[in-house]
Amino acid sequence: MFKYLKNDLPASIVVFFVALPLCLGIALASGAPLFSGLIAGIVGGIVVGALSGSQIGVSGPAAGLAAIVLTAIGALGSYENFLVAVVLGGVIQVIFGVLKAGVIGYYFPSSVIKGMLTGIGIIIILKQIPHFFGYDADPEGDFAFTQVDGENTFSEILNSFKQISLGSTLVAVIGLAILILWEKVLSKKAKIFQLIQGPLVAVVFGIIFYIMFGSTDTFAIKTENLVSVPIPEDASSFLAQFSFPNFEVITRGDVLLTAFTIALVASLETLLCVEATDKLDPQKRVTPTNRELFAQGTGNIISGMIGGLPITQVIVRSSANIQSGGKTKMSAIIHGFFLLISVILIPRLLNKIPLSVLASILLLVGYKLAKPSTFKAMYAAGWKQFVPFIVTIVGIVMTDLLVGIGLGLGVGIVVILYKSYQNSHFLHIEDKSNGVHKIKMTLAEEVTFFNKGAILKELDSLPKDTHLTLDVRKTRYLDNDILEILDDFREKAKQRQIHITLLSERGEVENPDSYIEFFRLRPKTA
Known part of the structure; x- marks a missing residue:
């Protein structure tokens, strides 16, 4: 774990600066105490980082x-009641x-995962533009398209x-220029x-600038434009x-329902993030997903017990970690200690x-x-790859993460069904001599009810006096x-x-009496 400390330490500093405002902003957007976001960030870094099988x-x-x-x-009556749901969700x-x-x-599908990464990247850019220019009406970390004040992203x-x-x-x-x-x-x-990362230098410059010029009339930086x-x-x-x-309130039905909702949504977001970060990992390591769910659940139990928000693996911080050269889970753990x-x-x-x-770092x-x-x-x-990719991006930007992924997945399924419809069989016309059509139909390895329409269409279009050869030698499931x-x-x-x-x-x-009986007697290996 300490072999790549020279890579993990600088990366952890970058992740720390990315995570700090996001923890506070997400708490603000959630209507929770600001400190609850920091608790979740600390537990997510130290506890989940230590237990997780993900290296980045x-x-x-x-x-x-x-x-x-x-x-x-609001529905459960108090933040303390909500924490019970967080613990049970864990x-x-x-x-x-x-x-x-x-x-x-x-x-x-891979196209949906890539669409998710790209969509989140676009959201990060769009959401940071107001902060870039010092307009901070929208909380940092609120990635929803429609805002609570009636405004939207654009x-x-x-x-x-x-x-x-x-x-x-x-x-x-200037900060962006330093980074580039x-x-x-x-x-x-x-x-x-390489040891001293650009984001750290940019942040130090920002602090020095504020101390020297931030209170002057020309370059005034308001309190709401600072970390809080x-x-x-x-x-x-x-x-x-x-x-x-x-x-x-542990036995209340609404508390149990909230707990299950948190567990389901947090698990899905985590698994999608795991899939995405594994694709970004230069070493192409594979995260054990069941262990990840165990780590996330343990983190949520601890976070809920001490007043923290629910935890998931987060693509913004994970991608910042990868792009900053993080090699092992030490970068996540150290950022939690920071x-x-x-x-x-x-x-x-x-x-x-x-x-x-x-904002310049996140851009x-x-x-x-x-x-x-x-x-x-x-x-x-x-x-077939591009359409689910674009639909996922548009859905994420215009709605939210899970809706966008759901739309992309739905389009991906439609594409699969369409291709399945097309690829259920292959027709080959061998001979048309003497008024007899010789046609060979080769069925695919797996033919399901999705292929009914395509096969019906071909069979109904066969002309009279046809000799049909139906080849099922490569078919393993009918x-x-x-x-x-x-x-x-x-x-x-x-x-x-x-x-x-x-x-x-x-x-x-030749002309079998019953296809159902014939295939029922086929060897199990077929």
């Missing part, structure tokens, strides 16, 4: 759960892991152009520039920020970081997820619906003078 995934509070949390806190996730439910993540961007803060914008532009210069030029010049970490006065006030579950130490020792210093400089993360080359590659792969179609066609064939020869692994059979 980073866990913490997820934007995709913000709407569920916001609704649930228990359910552990059960999912024991039952080996992690395999679900493997059933999502209207917030238009509003930001009307209220540009010169100081915040200048910090963001560091990555494209300086990191290739000397090892010191809760500042405890002493140890007792720090401990007072923790909340604890009210287990008296969060813990910073909120205890240096909250006042953290509150001098302009959100605009963090670069978003661009790397949504590169134009990705669109070109998916287009070149053909419409649905009963198809056998019934063949049996029905056998009767029609007699009326239309169509002679049928069945080619199977048992040899040739």
